[in-house]
Amino acid sequence: MSEALAIGTRHLPTQGILEITKADEPIHEALELDLSTISAQNGTVNGSLSTNDEINPTRNSAYSDDYQLIDFTLGKLVTLDLSSSNFNTYLQLINVDTGQVISSANNSPLRFTPVDGINYVVRTTSYYGRETGTYTLIATSGAPDLVITAATAPSTAPEHSTISLTWTVTNQGEAAATNYWYDYVYLSDNTIFDNSDRYIGNLQAGSQIPLAPGATYTSTQDMALPQQVGAGKQYLLFVGDRNNNIIESSETNNVRAVAIDITVPDLVVTGATAPIALTAGSTAEVSWTVLNQGNVQATHRWYDHIYLSNDQTLDGSDTQVSGFDSGISGTPLLAGDTYTLTKTLNIPNTALGNRYLLFVADADNNQYETNENNNVKAIPVEVKAPDLIITAGSAPVIA
């Protein structure tokens, strides 16, 4: 036989002469399988399962109808959707030559990408045995493809500040996006989206369903930048369909990067007072003033520490005297603002002599700054031994 079975390079189950077609052209014609057909190009079949139907050989006692799939294109996603108000649907994709079940789906769409050399039959059946009733089977070809086609953000913003973000998503694919999906925004130190990036926010795109081929939507949302972000050039990454709820023809074009310059403050200790002489084992009242000499507010909660040191440099040999939560009075500290804390220190029993009290702003580095090396103020003090106190004793009793 020489009639043109335009079936790509499929292998016929019986005799037949292949006519090779280009892989990117739809495969149109039905094999002589004595089956109804369904077109992968928006084909719709309204049918019913009845007691006259064949029993599905791979599903115990469930009735089934078979449809040969035509008009599909090798390599292009096909979506099969079986719905029924009468029974729990169960859809199978069968390799007709081998009888093998390639894929199946219960009450949900079945998606697959046709490959060369397989004759596909779509088998509609029920999840449970001996269910009957009408159904609708729809086949579509191609997939949506979401792309962030535009995104805007402020070119500069303080860390932890709330900024307005706008992004536009276009479905440049061949099919509508019909599931709920979410667009996410991250902060990254480069343009590549990976696990190291800092989450900023997300927005469900559900109100856009279905997003038709060629359709776009634009979202505007206020989102807060993270805390503890290093100063300088960072990137906002807009990630369409972050959780991959939409099966797309390309999953690798969903990220758009927009540069943003993150600004941070600069804390300095501008002044400190302490008694000239401290007594070991006693207490002393001290005060210190912290200035935010940066251009943006300091928003984090941080801690100032005070140390006793042999020199003016903070290092591991110094003895911490006290730590104070500066967040209560110092956060947020606007650019140009100061706070002054007055506290009573317990002076430890430590080395005596001429030493230094070191006042250290943000000692644990909770607040990222443009300069982390100007946070220490040293005040010279003399640490003295406690005075000996003569207490009244008992005079010996002389007999």
Ligand SMILES: [Ca+2]
């Ligand atoms: Ca995409």
Ligand SMILES: [Ca+2]
């Ligand atoms: Ca996706």
Ligand SMILES: [Ca+2]
């Ligand atoms: Ca600083």
Ligand SMILES: [Ca+2]
């Ligand atoms: Ca710091």
